[in-house]
Amino acid sequence: MTALLRLDAVAKIYPGQRGLFHKSPDVRAVDGVSLVVEAGRTLGVVGESGCGKSTLGRLALGLERPSEGRVEFDGAAMPPPGSDAWRRLRARMQLVFQDPLGALDRRLTIARQIEEPLVIHGIGDAAARRARVAQLLIDVGLGENLAARHPHALSGGQRQRAVLARALATDPALLVCDEPVSALDVSIQAQVVNMLIDLQKARGIAMMFISHDLKVVRQVSDTVAVMYLGRIVEQGEADQVLAAPQHPYTRALVSAVPTPGRTARERIVLVGDPPNPAARPSGCAFHPRCPVAIAACAVETPILRAMPDGRSVACHLAQPNMDLAA
Amino acid sequence: MSDLVLPARAQPNSAARRRRMPIAVAIAITWLAAVLFVAIFADWLRPFGITALDLRARLTPPVGFGGSWAHALGTDELGRDVLSRLLVSIQMSLRIAFGATIIAAVFGTTMGFLAAHFRGWVEQIVLMLIDFQASMPFLILALSVLAFFGNSLLLFTCLLGLYGWERYARISRGLAIAANAQGYAAAIRQLGAKPMRIYLGHVLPNIASTLIVSATLSFPEVVLLESGLSFLGLGVQPPMTSLGNMVGYGREYLTRAPWILLTPSTVIVLTTLAVSLLGDWLRDRLDPTLG
Numbered sequence: 001m002t003a004l005l006r007l008d009a010v011a012k013i014y015p016g017q018r019g020l021f022h023k024s025p026d027v028r029a030v031d032g033v034s035l036v037v038e039a040g041r042t043l044g045v046v047g048e049s050g051c052g053k054s055t056l057g058r059l060a061l062g063l064e065r066p067s068e069g070r071v072e073f074d075g076a077a078m079p080p081p082g083s084d085a086w087r088r089l090r091a092r093m094q095l096v097f098q099d100p101l102g103a104l105d106r107r108l109t110i111a112r113q114i115e116e117p118l119v120i121h122g123i124g125d126a127a128a129r130r131a132r133v134a135q136l137l138i139d140v141g142l143g144e145n146l147a148a149r150h151p152h153a154l155s156g157g158q159r160q161r162a163v164l165a166r167a168l169a170t171d172p173a174l175l176v177c178d179e180p181v182s183a184l185d186v187s188i189q190a191q192v193v194n195m196l197i198d199l200q201k202a203r204g205i206a207m208m209f210i211s212h213d214l215k216v217v218r219q220v221s222d223t224v225a226v227m228y229l230g231r232i233v234e235q236g237e238a239d240q241v242l243a244a245p246q247h248p249y250t251r252a253l254v255s256a257v258p259t260p261g262r263t264a265r266e267r268i269v270l271v272g273d274p275p276n277p278a279a280r281p282s283g284c285a286f287h288p289r290c291p292v293a294i295a296a297c298a299v300e301t302p303i304l305r306a307m308p309d310g311r312s313v314a315c316h317l318a319q320p321n322m323d324l325a326a
Numbered sequence: 327m328s329d330l331v332l333p334a335r336a337q338p339n340s341a342a343r344r345r346r347m348p349i350a351v352a353i354a355i356t357w358l359a360a361v362l363f364v365a366i367f368a369d370w371l372r373p374f375g376i377t378a379l380d381l382r383a384r385l386t387p388p389v390g391f392g393g394s395w396a397h398a399l400g401t402d403e404l405g406r407d408v409l410s411r412l413l414v415s416i417q418m419s420l421r422i423a424f425g426a427t428i429i430a431a432v433f434g435t436t437m438g439f440l441a442a443h444f445r446g447w448v449e450q451i452v453l454m455l456i457d458f459q460a461s462m463p464f465l466i467l468a469l470s471v472l473a474f475f476g477n478s479l480l481l482f483t484c485l486l487g488l489y490g491w492e493r494y495a496r497i498s499r500g501l502a503i504a505a506n507a508q509g510y511a512a513a514i515r516q517l518g519a520k521p522m523r524i525y526l527g528h529v530l531p532n533i534a535s536t537l538i539v540s541a542t543l544s545f546p547e548v549v550l551l552e553s554g555l556s557f558l559g560l561g562v563q564p565p566m567t568s569l570g571n572m573v574g575y576g577r578e579y580l581t582r583a584p585w586i587l588l589t590p591s592t593v594i595v596l597t598t599l600a601v602s603l604l605g606d607w608l609r610d611r612l613d614p615t616l617g
Contacts (some may be wrong), residue, residue, distance in 0.1 A: 063516060090518025103513040107531050117517045166517070 003072075004206045005060055005174055007036040010069035011230075012055050026275045027053040029205060032069070033232035034304075037174065038291065042200065042207040044221030044238060050277060052208045052230040055288060057176045061093055062086060073129070073174070086326045091121045094167035098179040100159035101174055104151040110162045111137075111147035114131050117169045136165040141195060157188035161195070168199065175200070176208045193219060214257045226250045229285040230274045232304060236311025248290050284316070292317060334597045355602035361416060361597055368417040372410035373398075377565050385583045389410035399587045402576070409565050412589050417592075418568040422483050422561075423548045429487025430548075431541050434494025439525045441495070442502035450501070456492040464489050464551070472560050482561055489551060491546045497540060501533040535612035542605025546598030553594055569594050 009032050016024035030052040037043045037060070043281055047055050058064045059071060062078040073076040073093065079085035094117075097103040104113055111133050118129045140161040151159055160180065167175060180196070181189040200207055209220050217224060221238040226247065234247040252268040254308055272289040276292045281288050287297035296316050304314040339428060364371060374380075387393040388400040388408075395495040441452035471485055502525065505511035510532070514524050553570025555561040557577075562568040564575075569590040576587030 062514070085584065087518045090516065095513075095516050097513060102509040105510040105514070105528050105532065116519075120517055120519045120523065157502075242412070 002039050003036045004039040004074060005208070006072040007035050007056075008032055008062060008070045009034050010056075010059055010066045010071060010073070012052070012059055012064060013067040025278055028230050028280070029277060030059060030066075031233055033227075033230070034069075035225055035226075035232065035235065037206050037208055038222075039173065039206050040200075040204040041222040042209055042220050044217035044224040044326065045208060045210045045227060046212065046217050046224060047227035048274065051227045052317045053212075053227055054178050057095070057178045057208060057210050058128070061095055061176050063095075070181060073237050078227075086182065087247075089119075089290065091117065091123075091170040092172050093174040093176070094170070094172040096160075096163055096167050096175060096177040096180045098183055100156065100163045100183070101151060103163050104152050104159060109148050109150060110142070110154070113151075114162065114169055117166060121170055123170065132169065133165075136169055139168070139199065140165040141191075156184050157192060158182060160192055164192075164196070164199075168205075171203070172205065174206045174208070176210070178210045179212070180189070180209075182211065189216065195302070196220065214242065214253060229277055229280060231285065231314065232312075233314045234311065235284065235304065235313075236307075236309070240309060240311055245313070246307070247316045248292050248317075249286050252291075268288065284314075341474055348607065350603055351360040354603040357504075357596055357600045358604065361420065361600075364413055365417040365420040369579070372407075372413045373409040374410040376406065376411050376414050376567055378406065378410075380407070385579070387583070388585050391506070391585070397503065399589055400583070402583070402586045403579055408586060408589055411572060412593065415569045415572050415590055416569045417567065418562060418569070418592060420550060422479070422486060422552050422568070423545060425483040426486035426489065426548045426552075427545050429484060429489040430544070431494050431537060433487065434491035435498045435537060437491070438495040438498030438500075439502055439529070441499045442506060443521055443525065447497075452495060456495055459488070459492040465554075468555060469560065470554075479562070479564060479566075482555075484550060486548055486555075486579065489548060493540055493544065494537060497536055498529075498533060501536065502529050505529050535609060538612065539605050539609040542601050542608065545601045545605075549594060549598055571588055 006197040010030060011028060011032055012030040015027055016023075018028045025178050033052075033056060035043065045056060055064070059256070060230050062071060062073070062081060065080060074091065079089065085274045104110075108116075114133045114136055118124060118132060124132060133147070134144065137144060142158060142161050142165065146154065146158065146162075151162070152176065154162065159321050160183075164180075165255060177196070181192050184192060188245070196207075199205070209217060218238055222288050223236065224238045224241045225232045226234040226241065226249065227269075228249050234241055234250045241250060242254055244256050248268075252270050252284070256266045268291060270289045270291075275285065280305075281298075284290070284297045284302050287293040290297065294316065301318065302314045302316050304312045305318070306312050307318070380397075382405070383397060383401050384403060384405040385551040386397050386401045386405075389395055389398050391400075393400050395409050397409065399412060401407055402411070433450050437455070464549070467488075468485055475481055494608070505528075506515070511529055512525055514528050519527075523566075549569070552561055552568065553573060556568050556570030557574035559574065562571045563569070572590040573587050573594075576590070579586050
């Protein structure tokens, strides 16, 4: 498999407020993240709120310039946002938003909005575009009678389908889904996720699926990257990482997913403050909440090390084949 | 799902409400249509020239107050027909007010979009100009400009166009920034659209209702400002006439011939009221999600 998108030690730093007498620290929203999205495969990005998932998605799409590091799409460096080359590249990479109502122009009909990317990139004539819009509506499971509706006359699931149809209009090679289903209720979530998987299989799209919902990520992803405070703490095949997590943070996340037939006592409850990117703990950022932290964790920052089974873990205690259940 | 049920129940109600136009709005539209008609066809409608003197019939009262149908609204101190002058005044005042409102809206919205798009120092300069404009007593600015550059209709219209542009700039800047940060403008930008397409094709239609309402609210102010400046002798110069000009020259005969002053005043009041009513109603009407 070829790497479609490659992030190399990418960091995004938002400068802190500089007052006359004080200076709040810079926020390292994303800090030295390297990952690869292969053509036609799905990378799930997991983490709690504020860990830099969405920023990572925006960096991957080139919507923001990384402060450090390098983003490559299809073997070439990402052009700066707003340039012509960047604009042309939009046809090949698309973003699916968390809030479909906000992402749609409420004054235009659904059909017009799905047609928009085709018009922008000058694809086809009017008749061809109309045919394409009709096909896209069928693909995402929206009835023809909805084409002339305005966004506010659709339900949440229908809106997200319309957003998806718009994103697919130019046949992109990469789709970044930023919490695409977390605004929908559970029954609709399953429908949209299944549709997403089907469309991806049929079209061979590479996906970066950003979510805090492990169940959905497990269903969608081939590989998974777990983020904590802007860094990847564990990365590998989805089945491995989510079935037998090695990093203590991943363990806590996985144990928080309710599974039928398991007693509540097995759950690892994290103590301490939720992560604050502006006040990063020393050493391993997770050590204040880590149930198995040792003295070295507060001093030395663990790096992402490859394990024999193919995954990488950033933890001092992660040893090949070692069981961390302490 | 609950959000499927609610619109279905609210729909007939709101549709009926939207179809029924309030009677006051209907009257306002009728009045504005009449005023527009007069403004366009004033030169065919007026029975006399605006400078045609009838010295034997000076200060004739209107019909019903002792006057005759020869001068339906009476005559002024020089025996000029008030009705003819009123029709031409409406034409002149509307031309200035429309011109000035359009100039202010276009200029202000452009500045607002520029600020929202470039941010940084461009935005700082625009904000500085906005504050400068808002803190400047407009009458003094108008007095000095007209004193320095003399008086022409074009200059006068442009000067009034300067009045109130900062409101459009504030509105369009704020709404464009909001749309850029999250929402449809960010989504369209992400699709690869050029800035012109984003701002003219998406942001402008979305904020148009707010801008139109703002325009209808400031239109009466421009009419009044024109009247005020003309009243002070700075606006439209004789022998041309405008509503404010008529009021200004009519005040000397307020006790002896009040109709010279009262007829243009009535037109000013009714027109500004009509535009305000219309604007109020349009605000509700133009929002597709309302109701």
